[in-house]
Amino acid sequence: MRSRPAWFYRQAGALPYRIIDGEFELLLITSRRGRWIIPKGVIEPGATAAATARNEAYEEAGVIGEVSTQPLGTYQHKKWGGVCNVTVFSLRVTTVLESWPEAVIRRRRWLPQAVAAQAVGRSQLQALILGLRRANL
Numbered sequence: 001m002r003s004r005p006a007w008f009y010r011q012a013g014a015l016p017y018r019i020i021d022g023e024f025e026l027l028l029i030t031s032r033r034g035r036w037i038i039p040k041g042v043i044e045p046g047a048t049a050a051a052t053a054r055n056e057a058y059e060e061a062g063v064i065g066e067v068s069t070q071p072l073g074t075y076q077h078k079k080w081g082g083v084c085n086v087t088v089f090s091l092r093v094t095t096v097l098e099s100w101p102e103a104v105i106r107r108r109r110w111l112p113q114a115v116a117a118q119a120v121g122r123s124q125l126q127a128l129i130l131g132l133r134r135a136n137l
Contacts, residue, residue, distance in 0.1 A: 012086065015088055040060075062103060067091045077122060088125075088128050117130045
């Protein structure tokens with residue numbers, strides 16, 4: 001049974017990436033329980049999914065960048081007694097901050113694509129990570 005308003009179950013996430021010396025890397029962060037995840041959060045009424053993804057990347061991962069105009073896809077996860085639908089956008093990182101709002105509660109790590117997919121554990125999110133192609137960015 002849901003314990004929050006229906007709009008709480010609509011979320012947006014960012015899949016931050018960079019290319020350093022020809023190497024394609026993705027940024028993952030830890031959840032509050034220590035699992036590797038992507039930055040994501042509730043789409044507040046009146047906000048867009050893309051803007052939410054950009055904001056979550058800043059707050060949770062300490063990165064700033066350009067969010068894609070089209071989502072990569074969606075995945076679901078259980079939370080708050082219901083199922084959240086997360087719309088995921090790629091985010092080309094232009095700035096990595098030394099301090100950010102959730103730095104004290106989260107770790108972050110740059111990983112090669114295949115390693116990032118293995119680390120997240122959720123099959124739907126793994127498919128989105130593995131489906132991200134450098135050539136399409």
